Every structure is written in C-alpha cells, then in structure tokens.
Amino acid sequence: MLVAIVIIVILIGVYVLFMNTYPVFGRRPSQVDIQRFGKSPQYAHNKFENPVPAMMNMNFGTTLGILRDMIKGSPYRRPKAPLPMEKPRFNVNGDTTVTWFGHSASLITIDGKALLLDPMFGRMPSPFPWVGKNRYSGGIPFDIAELPQIDAVILSHDHYDHLDYGSIMKIKHKVKRFIVPLGVGAHLIRWGVPAAAIEEHDWWEDVSFEGLELACTPANHFSGRSTNDRGATLWCSWVIKGKNASIFFSGDSGYTSHFKEIGDKYGPFDLTLMECGQYDERWADIHLMPEETVQAHLDVRGKVMLPIHWGAFTLAIHDWNDPVTRAAKAAEAKGVKMVTPPIGQTIIVKDSDVQSYPKANWWALP
Template sequence: MKTFLKLLKRTLIALLGAMLILIFMVWFYMGKPQFGALPEGERLEQVKKSIHYKNGKFRNLEEKPTITEGYSMLGEIWGSLTKEYPHTEPEDILPSVKTNLKSIPADENIIVWFGHSSFFLQLDGVKILVDPVFSGKASPLPWGVKAYKGSDIYTADDIPEIDYMLLSHDHYDHLDYETAKALQPKTKYVVCGLGAGAHYQRWGYTKQQIIEKDWDEKVQVKSGFTIFTESTHHDGGRGFKSSQSLWLSFFIQSPDMTVYYSGDGGYSGRFKKIAEKHPAIDWAVMECGQYNKAWQSVHELPEEVALAVTELKAKNLLPVHHSKFTLAKHPWNEPLERISALSQTKPYRLATPMIGEKVKLNDNTQQFKQWWKNIK
C-alpha cells in the first residue's frame, strides 16, 4: 500500500510539473507580438466610455447566443474530429490576375480583391486597403490555416502608398501581424474599432496613424468624401480575452460613388437601418463564406446575404470571405455557387472577379466569368 501511495504521489507531482511547464509555455508563446495587445491606460478609458462596452466587453446591438439553438459547441468540435467534409479546399491552383496596383490611374474607381476579405479600393483618387492578409495564413500557429494554392499572389511590396487602411475586426483572418508590420511605412492612417489600436501601436504604428472609432461615427477624408463606421453582429479577440476591441462595418461616400463593406457578422435588422441612413449604395461588399448553421448568428448564410443586399438597396454585390482559407466545413466553392443562383432573381448585379482582377466600379457592363467552375 505504501509503495502504491508513493507511486501515486510521484505521478501526481510529475503531472503537476508537466502542467506548470505547459502553462508557462503557453504564457510565453502568447506573449509573441502576433497576438497583439489589449487596450490599457488612456485607450482603455476611451473603450469604457462607449455605450456598447458593458460588463467588461463590447456587446452586439442584439444579444443572442453564438451557437444556434439545437446545436452545441461540444457537438461541433466532435463533428469536426470524427466526420468527413468533402471538397473543403481546392486541389487545383486557383486562377488569378496580377494587376499592377501602383500603375492604376488616379481617376479610376476600382476594387481589386485579394481573396477572403482583403481588397484594394480606389475612389476619387483616394487609396484604401481593407483587412489585408498577405502572409499566406489565417492563424498565429505554425500548423494553422493556410491559403489555397494560387490565392496568395500579392505581397505587401505590391501595395502602393495607402491613404486609409480599414480594419473590420481583429480576428487573424482579417488582421495579420506580418502584413500590418510590412505596411506601416506606406500607410497614412488606420481606421479601426475602439481598442484595436493597441495592436497597431505594439507593432510600430504611431498614435497619429491610428484612428479608433465607435459605431455611428465618421472620418472626414476631404470635401465630399467621408468614411462612416457602422455596426455589425460579430465579436473580436486574438487571445483568451474576447471582445476587447470593437467590430465594424463601413460606408464609404465619395463625391460620385458609395461603397458599403459589411465586415463579418450574422444577419440582423441593421441592414434596413443602414439603408435608411445611407439610401444610395452603389456597391455592397458582403461577407459570403465560412458559414455554418451552428454559428449562423455571427456569419450569414448565402440566403441571408442576398436578403441583406436587397434590404440595403445596393445596386451591385461583390461577395467576399471565400476562396482563400478554409474556416468552415462547406465545400470551398459553395458560397459562389449559392450566391450566384440566389442572385439571378434579385434586383442587384453580381460581380464575381478572380483574385487580382480589376473591378471597374463605374462600368455596369463589365462581365465576370464563373472562374470557379471545373476546378477540382
């Protein structure tokens, strides 16, 4: 009996030691710069003044559970470990076009999409870069989510001088450490949600470069050109503490063109309200991909995307958040298939460019191929 107790004691001490070592390793790794920083000091005080920050975290306008009724987090984790999900990423190299962004004439109004939610927007000569991720990954872990073959053809070196970098939220597939670091010298301003400036400041951005906004605020770019920060239904976080920086959508109004970018977020009544506030939307750039009925509250299904665009009364739709990273279990090309079918009877025009293809915002006759067809 004494021998057994001694063995049990040694085993428990060994397990405790291993746990302490593991905790220290996690703590040390989480201190790496790619995890960013939490707001503190003056920035934290500004966060706390927001009416959307309650009980220690930012909240959505409509409180509802992340996991849909009838599903469970444990069930989703178990399913991801035990079930086979076909065709979640392409076998083939995705087709693309390498547009020279530095040679685009200043009088062209264009969008160039880089896959997932990253895109370059030029309006009235103003250069805007949205949610750039050029590192080829959507995770801080070495074995994490990697970009599809052919989807990662742009680097920070390909990007011209940027007037405004817009950040919808601080998840890794939208805010990339390596990309943000590389773009700092060529970025005039970053517009992000309250609290998110802590990441950029840790990564070498000056206070003068960082513009942090709440919902229902704006940035005056120049006469007749305004960037409005609007709500979405999502969350944020890069570590163990979530929702410490605010998630945004954007309405961009130039003298002759308007663009709405949804950011990430589930369907809610906000689209009708945004349409009332901004009644003339030329282009809606909408999240459409990496969805699941189990977390439908924070990521729209394609049917909800089509409904939201009609409620926004947008003239054109550019679907994003697909064709670069697998973050859900649907087939990689399903978002494009479903939104193409759904859009046939809708009043808006659908644009489905290849990665890198120039979308001419003033040309409503521009044609787009269904480039994802016949890709294995």
C-alpha cells in the first residue's frame, strides 16, 4: 500500500511539474487579471461564459457514438493527395487583400497595414504537434522569413488550431502588436512577447489601431489549452474597417442572434471570413453547420463570403471537403457570392465588382 501511495504521489508531482513547465500550454491569467475580468459581463463563476449556454457536456451514449464514428472512419476524411497551394503576394501597399493559408490563418492587407489572423502555421493543432498526421497541404506556401513586417496579429481565442506556440515563436519578432480577447495575453507573455506589445479586449469594445477601426465582437464558443482551464480566457470575433473596405472575421462560433446584432451595428461588410468546418450536430452550439455559415454571413450583412476553418486538419468526423461543398450549395440557394481561393492565393477585396473574384472549385477535385 505504501509503495502504491508513493508511486501515485510521484506521478501527481510529475504531472503538475509538466503542466507548469511545458511552455506550449501557455499560462493561466494571474489573480490581478482575474480581478480585472470581473468587470466583464461575460465573466461569471470564475470563468468566461456564453450568454447563450453551449451544450458541450457529452453523456455516455453520445461519447460512445462519437468514438464509434471515429473508429469507423471514412476514406474521405483526408484528401488523397496534398492540397494545391499558390505563392502569396505580400504587398501591403494599395489594394485591400486577403490571403488564406488553410484553416483560419489569413493575412489581410488594408490601408497599408498587414494583419495576421489566427496564424496557425504548424503541422498539427496539438500540445504535441509532432504526433499525428501533417496538415493537408503538407506545409504552408511560404517561408516564415518571407513574411513582411506584421502590424498586428489578431487572435480569436486560445485553442491550438488558432493559437500555435511554434508559429508565435517564429513570427513574434516581426509583429508590432498583438490584439487579443481578454486573458489570451498571458500565453503570449510566457512565450516572450512583451506585455507592452499586447492589448486585450472584451466584447463590443471598439479599437482604433493606426487608422483602422476594429471591434471585438461576440462568438458562441469556449477556450482552454489544458485539463483545467476551460473558460479561463475569452473568445471572440472581429470587425476590421479601413477607409475603403470592411471585413468580418467570425472566429469559432455556434449560430446565435449575435451575428445579426453585429450586422446591425457594424455591417455591411465587403468580405466575411466565416467559420465552416469541424462541425457535428452533437456540438452544433459551438461550431456552425455549413448552412448556418451562409445564414450567419447574411445576418452580418456580408457581400462576399470566404469560408474558413477547413482545408488543413481533420478535427471532426465529416469528409474533408464536406464543409465547402455544403456551403457552396447553400450559398447558391440563397444568392450568396462565395469565393474559395486555393491556399496561398492572394485575392483583392472589392466593394462593388463581385463578379471578378476567383471562381475555381479546386476543392471539388478527388
């Protein structure tokens, strides 16, 4: 019995030491931060919460069903060959442009500023990224050294498929400012980003940044990077407005009335980057189904929709191109203009000539 107790104590000690020293997990907000969070309408019961409760607690039967579906598998959960990529154009002068790098990582150039959204450039969204299969494209269509100076990295939340330790470590020296939801700054500080280069925001806060008008807006999701930090940091969507273009970035979210509220306050948008992927009816409260992606685009009063959160990783049970296939069908039925540029292709955001956007259905290939 004594030996068993000693072994258990040692294992607990090793676990605690690992959780506190392994940098990929980030850092929980401090007590000073938590006192500051108490002023947020989203903070209650010592954590951030959705105003519309998200059902994420799976019962035993549901859990068994998910495990069964995962084991059963499908030959189409990953593409049969690496996805095509194009070399991006890193020109921050002149036109407003968007370059999608797979999943939610995107580069926006607007009014001469370069903004990186959720820059996950790693091979696998996990605390142990060397385990598991590589991203669908096999990599990213550029070398990190080729990135221009980044005026701001804008983050939606701290999940591994959006906030990647390895990517931040490689790009942080190129970034002037990190603009993030409440609490996410603690991770960045642990990774060596100066606190003075970070600003945190709550929902419905308007932000002026070097001539751009941003807004931190709601999303129905959750946060967490380890076993006991769910809700320790906030999650959000973002409004980005320049002199001649307006863009909405949805982050991750289930479908609620907040999309219409955002559209009423900040719309219309020339382009929306809308979450579309990693969904399932069993967790529809925290991820949009493809048909809801199109409706959310309409709710925020978007003109052109670029579906994101797909095309890089298998994080759900659906086929790899099911998100864009279903979204394209729903978009056609509702008269929504949807663009699907290949990974790395830089597109110009236009406020009037929507017919000139690229129309290649590369994702329909086997």
